[in-house]
Amino acid sequence: MKAKITTLRGASSVAIMLMGLSQAANAQTASPADAAVAQQESDAGGIQDIVVTATRTGETQLQRTPVAMAVLSGDSLSSRNAVNVKDLVNLTPNMSVGQTTANAQIYVRGIGSNNVFTGSDPSVTVQSDGVYIARAYSQFSDFVDIDRIEVLRGPQGTLYGRNSIGGTINLISRKPSDELVGKAQLTVGNYSAVQAQAYVSGPIVPGVVQASLAGNYIRHDAYVDNIVPGKPNIGAANRGGLRGQLRITPSDSVELITRADWSKGDERIDAYAHIRAPVAAAPLASSTVGNLRKVALDNPPRNRTNGHGIAQEINVDLNPALTFKSLTAYRYSHYHFTGDTDATEIPFNQATQFDDSKQFSQEFNLVLRTDKLQAIAGAYYFHEKDNGVFLVDIKPSILTPAASSAFSTISPRIKSESKAVFVQGTYHITDELGITAGLRYTRDKKTINQSYLRTSQNPATLGATVPPFPFFGSSTRTYDAFTPKFGIDYQVNRHFFLYASATRGYKSGGVNFVASNPLALAFGPEKIWAYEAGLKSDWFENRLRVNITAFRYNYTDLQVQTTITAGLISIANAATARTNGLEIETTAKPIPNLTLSANLALLDTEYGSFPNASVPNTYIPYVTGNPQFNPTTRLFNASGNRLNLAPRTSFSLSGRYDVDMPSGTAFIRGDYRHQSRSFNEPTNVLISSQKAYGILNLGLGYESDRGGWSAQLIGKNVLNKQYLISIVSSGLVPNGVAGDPRTVAIQLTKNF
Template identity: 30%
Template sequence: MAHLPLRAAVLCGAAFIALGSSPVLAQDSHPKSPAAADPQSSGTIADIVVTAQKRAESVQNTPLAVSAIGGAALAQRGATDLTSIASAVPGLNVSEQVGQARLTLRGIGVDNISTGAESSVAFNQDGVFFSRSAAALASFYDVERVEVLRGPQGTLYGRNATGGSVNIITNRPTFSTKAGTSLTYGNYDTINTEAYYSTGLTDTVAVRFAGQIQNHAGYGKNVLTDTDIDDKHSQAVRGQLLFEPNTRLTILLGADYYHQNDRSNTYHYFGAAGFTATGTPITPTGLLLGGVDPGPRNVASVRDPANNAQFWGARAVISFKLTDHLSLRSLSAYRSSHYLVNSDLNPIGVNLFPIDFGETSNEYSQEFQLNLDTSRNKLVVGAFYMHEDIDGFIQGPFNLRTLGGPSSFVQGFYSGGHLKTDAAAIFAQDSFSITHKLRLTLGGRYSWERKGVADQSDFDFADAYVPGAPVTVPVHVASKTFGSFTPKIGLDYNIAEKVMAYASYSKGFKAGTFNLGSASPALNPEKVNAYELGLKSTLLDGHLRANLSGFYYDYSDLQVGKVQGQLLVLENAAAAQIYGLESEFTLKPVRDLTIGLNASWLHGRFKRYVTADQARPGGDGHTLDENGVPAFNLAGNTLPQSPNYTIDLSAEYSVHLPNGSLTLRGESYWSDQVYFSAFNLQPMSQPAYNQQNAYLTYRLKSGLRLTGFVRNIGNKTIRASGQVASALLGSPILGFVKPPRTYGLTVAFDY
């Protein structure tokens, strides 16, 4: 604690003092969940059942740091994607960049959104692993709950879960008929609709259909064409078919489709970052050639941006009870992902470097699980296999005017190719009751992964630009195999009734990979040793819930993103150290009032990391990298997307009326400064900020619900992510911003 800034220390201390007085994160249960207590009738905090350990159990009995948000809470917030719930989970940072979801848990996540890149936070929907982070933004409708597992999940989840796992669980078909619909209208011409229908076809067959349409006008303008940008137009549909021919066999088939076509995901200009080798600031080339700064929400591009994405998939889940305590489960899935983004590396008024991003992925996965559930043992044994093919590219014609030549485009930059992945694993984990209060958890997973790449990279200054001209540069072919054993050992003990303490040690592993289109050697795997202590308690006869966790991580070969030439690439940082504290409190002092507080303090720093910065070729003046190039020693720098503290405070109060109830909810979120790169540049960051949201909901006993909302009440411009673009353009800072103030009304009806 000696190194804590005073402000962070005070805030963190305030969070823990709250244990004895009030505070916060309500983990609401979906009203349809059979395991959920009725908080309105009991006046206590509702419980929620999770499957974080691949078996159903109360979130308060799960000996790991997991946050669960039920469907009712998601509906209250009007959540339509992961960015809507980031503040509700300590240690979670979610942003969007070029159509990709940048998920970070406790300082670890995805720091590179180039084609073929993968996150260090696993994303799963209904048990299916989604390899492509872009698809993580397309799944929020008809959701039963969201589970966020913080910390390495190397045993049960394995692949790419060194930072944790985000699990989306959608509503299953029901044999009783249920249906509902909602319509949201708001500023920026927002019209969002959702609907679901579930019913039994026979005594053994049930179906469920759900869909969503989202539309809103642009949050900004292209000032050169007067066209809206950062708008949204998307459609999604999901269908599920449930067979229960007898009490032992269950078969669930599902399929989903998502399409988006709009002018979102374009780069915005944030300022200058370049310096000469002697330290003289560099003005971006676009401004020197007569361009203009359009402001953080607008762009100035000759070509309007475009975003097109399609994701679809299917799954088959077969569960069979071998005995009353032993069951077998098979999960087969196929995922297809395609996106194309047209953007501009110089969105400041001069047509110098338009750029396109494209990626197509086809993924097949298969998992088998054997579950033993007795009074003494909670055992899961399984095997996993995945095959994925990715074709991706980044391409942009280059204007010779940038280099002082005529205003003429050459073929310019191309980077792309094919990446193939085969991954397999076997795993087992058992929680054994030593006594009725003390349990021991032992687990292990062996992961094997092979990656093969055939890629191309070129910067063609000689040939005139011809749209669609084929790339003729040589293909670079390489492959590499990775493997690792990731164990887990944990103890949990019931100190008192509804008070559990736990401690664990685990390892995490993320396979090495190739930077698609760079023709460079494979990266080393990312590995972590993680230690965690935690406390989960329900006190005051169910009126106070207090969950605490502390952790320490030792990372080696952390995969960190940077700009190299015109390409976003990953490279291995030597080592990183992360430790922190998290708290989740919910207080229900009286029947109709719920107060929540969740807070995190994070110390995520590089222990050893030396790297060059093309925007500052002189380095720090006394450091050279392994190639003898002037570089920076980044030891002690904060990890990207890792604020030192976050605090989320909420309060909700309900008034009972003759025909229903009226509920007022307010939320306030504080975040410390967020750096977007390992270099910790002030212009490449979002300074400390706070944001408030408010909701007013009128519920009628008939099933009608009216919700008025205002988000980002202060209409603050908050940077979501950023990067330094090509040195050929004078190293401008480009990035993305979060939505402005939005408000509207949602009308919903369930029966």
Template identity: 30%
Template sequence: MGLSSQASAQDAGASEGDGARANDNVIVVTANKREQNLQDVSAAISAVGAESLADNQITTLEDLQVAVPSLTIGNDFAFAKLYIRGIGLNSSLPGLDPSVALHVDGAVVAQPTQQFASLYDLERVEVLRGPQGTLYGRNATGGSINLITAKPTTSFEGFTRLTVGGDDLNFIAEGAISGPLTNNIQARFAFRHQNRDGFGVHTASGEDVDDANKFGIRGQINVDFSDRVSNLISVEYYKENERSKAVKFLGRSFSAQTIAALPAQIAALGLGDSNNNGINDGDELLAQIPNLVSLAGPDALINSRNVGGDVPPVGDLKTLSVTNTFQAELSSVLTFRSITNYREGESYLLQDFDVSNLRNGIVNANPSTVQVQYVDNSQFSQELQLVVDGSRLRGLIGGFYFEDDVFAIVPIGTDPAAAFSRRSELASVLATPNPGPAPAVVPSIASFFPDARVIIPGNMDIEAWALFANFTFDVTDNFRIKAGARYSHESRSVVVDQLLPGAGPGLQLATGADSRSFSDFTPEIGVELDIGDTLLYATYSEGFKSGSAALVDGTPFITEPETISNWEAGFKGTYFNGALDFALAAFIYQVDGAQFDRTRLISGGPRFSTSVENAAVTNGKGLEFEGTAYLTDEFRFAFNGTWYDIEFDTFETDNPLDPLGALEGLAGFTPRTVDLSGNRPRNTPEYSLAGRFTYDKDLASGGNILASIAYALTGNQFYTEFNDPRMAAGSYGILDANLKYTFPDENLSVNIWGKNLTNEFVVSGAFAVSTSRTITGTYLPPRQYGVTVAYEF
């Protein structure tokens, strides 16, 4: 769903409130690494500008779903789940790369745990759909979300905004100040702070959950060495300290009726004494049936924003990023650009799997079902570009280097009080250089969680480099061809232990390491044709994402790569003397090797097993349209829609919510496989429709009224490839509105706004937690409203 057509980035001097009418102002984007009118870019791309972001309270990645067609965003286990055209991150395990890349000023944010930073002081957001490899440094099979920050200015300017309101006592303060320090040095400073009560409560303590306590700060300095040479350095720090991101209770994995039917099903298997232990294996299976019973206590609330747990959940995040962008105009047609980035961050999540105030459904029972997840990483990237902008030939040649060191530790079944009280001490131990699961460090880690069922510490190192190019050549004034290519090379190594502290100090259940390297060549070719006011285009492109770290029964390995072949065609143009901007795109793709995770209940050891596997083939096709109709000088209507037919062509696997499959590990029993052919992938609605009416009127007094109302309808979608209706969201509609008055001096404005005004209760993600036999998930925010007062100078 989305409304991006009316919310645009404009050229210098244009006002977004003018409606970005094509014959007055142009929508300028830099998706092709040079400034272009959006209507001249032969790709499916949406742009949302600064004023629309502010007026519509689009302050997080999740909020972008109401502004961009084909984009769905959810989260579980503190991982951002970005999906475009049904392609995205299908794992809740540390170590898997997203299929949709997120860039900030050209620098990739690699780890999904760090992609939740709030959106503030942006010039615009650009969302590109389809594989992106010949224009961007990092691989992306599904698409790319590009955040372009506002840059230092040569004149003194700035803004401040204060937002208050809502049942949840939402408070937001943000602002920026920008201007020259000397004749050739400019600086910009921006910040944002949000404090909001929770959407629910922790039922045992009464403390808020799903609250907000976020703070971000960004400083930039630009030095103009000459009219042709400049250097911009940007430093950004962001943190969250919340009781958020914990999963909620959606239901029991296995109903009483399902469990009652198991004895007859087991008897029908006709198992004998295959392990020669004197016991019929059917009896062994029967003995495991009690392990399928949900551990959720009577206080586990279904379809509620409130959540139980041994302690309230915790969701902490800290990130630091430094980006240096050097640019030199070598001639009238050649520009050299260097983007250097260092980013580090840490994420800490604490949540109780059984979502109950009782341990395992029993007062004072042990062990707890609390999970702690700590992810720490430091990444470095260097991208070099030579941009060509000639009269007939335009494009770029680029080189990219990237490395990422990721450390994660996941204890499950630990004492919640100890895990929470010693988290700072644990973080200090893990912050030592390259701690890893080395023998000297393992006992130290295990000492933090002596009663845990299992502790999984692991290290992953990634090193990648790529060469890429993309050019467009004007064969005639109206006909152009474009071609691009990318060569990617990537190496990964992973070391993982699985510890059982309860069976002895630092006892290793499993340990191992794996390393692999991947190389791939991905081309792109296309044509463009101008017919009057219409741009027609067709493109074939390929994308590549290397194998990622995974676990099978505690043993690490590197999965196979994910690749995509994508055919796309479309048109876009301006019609009726500038009264209508319209774009239509159609695509067909085939994805090979999409990566999916599994968490199963087993009969022994830590009682669960995790794995990642590659789906064989996924086929997709669809239509996307968006546009803006300028009905009068005051009224405009922005609209868009999508229709998708995306399904697995071949994919056979076993279902972790098959009650017999959950008994995996007992001798003589092989889990049943399921043919998922014809099923839809995760986070893939069949359709979406959205529209926004806007009234923009200059008053005789010199002031301005801007009023809008928007409705976005999204079709049903599943959060599991098994298309289980218990892990799904039915079709839903979101109604937003705002009324903004700008005073005659154009500096002061007051905006009254509301989001999800009908208070739709929508599941945004789901996960089957085998260790507690519960199905859990997350929700979209409820109704929110408030008043924003802004002053610009």
């Protein structure tokens, strides 16, 4: 029987109990002096206040913001050598990140998507200074010029729009400053790793025009050995980027910020390691089962990406209470993948994919801030042209010597358009009690025009199950959605904050670029109702912080994958699901020089109705005989099974101890994250799972009080754990992509 964890009703009981404890602990109510008192407690060695902008109505204190979220400063990320979204997993509760080729598969609270191909969208959005990043292969861009990152858990569609059904990751850059400041950082490590970052900011016209420029470069050798003679090893990376900003303040009430960025990468990152022995009719020449850092690939995967973007932000204070904002943005993203999709040394199945995305977005909004009401209202427009080419080359081999080769060419041309209007506000009935209501209306339109050509030396060998070719198709679909939010919050006193909310989330429908039937070209949107209750609390003069969140999700029309043939994936709406969860986040500062934190996340996820889950060919031997598997239709009844990348339990521990020195501070830091078993397929067979594992990262360094320099020794995955970040359903052999091995680096930083 599956373990059941706290439901919303239980969460309400916990909240009521904690409210009573808080009233007993400190009977005073919030007052205008609370912020000053809290700052005094922080200055006295307590936990620092954190300022966030998650509500989009201005700056608020994290502990008084009714959203479950993690906030990571740029300095904290840099000191941990966290370079992109993958590194947030060790620092954020209830977050998992998988990877398919260069595409990010981000999951928050068990909500995410492995459907990240042309025509579909991620389920967790990434926003760079308010600009939505549409393509999943652009979500792994390295952090450059980051002030902080806000990871918002749960549906955020009312404020952040379509596809934020699982959550939103806000990348917030540093604004150019009116004084000359800068930073240079060099990190060198094993695998011939070199990482360089630099940042400079300062005035052009003091008080009126400021500018900043930042850049980064990362390279390292391969992590994974390829035992096929003459073929390159896997895991090497060579990438870099630039980011510039220009800020103009012609008056106290007007601010204009222009941002531009560029990036380029060339990596071999998909090491398809064998996780079970081959199940094909003939033995393979090589077997690497049991060692995730050794592969046998005749055509090692290669991912090449490049992109650039420009954005113009305009802020105008119309009066002391009302601010107008315009955000206009354009982004180009390109992706080129070549590789071996059979995951063996046999030249059997090769794939090549190109994708070019051009996106434009425009948002106008008004923000109102009074003593009683904080509100935002706006209009949003998004347009994207996403053109791709997908080539699959299936050749005769020792496994199919009598077969003839087959070559598929799929050329989708996809146009997406989204229009939305939204409003959300929080009204304070009293100084302590606030109510929130919001509504967003979204209208999405997607059009696909594609050609699908499959050729063979002998057309008879294509098989009866393969539709006739060539195929030329087009489809246009329009989707409408209302995504409301209702919430209530109560500031018991300056140390205890309670909140609860009900939110509807929406993920846009999409188009299948591999479908060969006009009726199957499109799939509908996903929808979710999310219910959440939370407590944010500070104890012992801000030396202990405890935040608790309980939530329940009801999911309908889940977009799921169906495997057509090796390397070809289709998507359909085929499931309902529900999730219950509990998160406990704690930070303690028992003495001024010691900071400790511990986070616990519990998840109970289940497909409510999923009777027709597709079973990849490589998994057939592992589900045969299972009463949930129909050998005639080759479909699996996954109802009651757990969702993908949703471990029942995950926890993290971290700590930092500072030692005061005559001319600086020495420190030691450690981070450990552990998660229980998680599955990558709805079948929930063990072969589709990653067993429980933990990752330990360490740091030892010195920060000088003179000259602004620091040095640090950084170890990531110091126990050298072998684990999978994704499990691949295609190929001749059950296979997966391993996480990074142990890396050790020395980091030198100079601030001025």
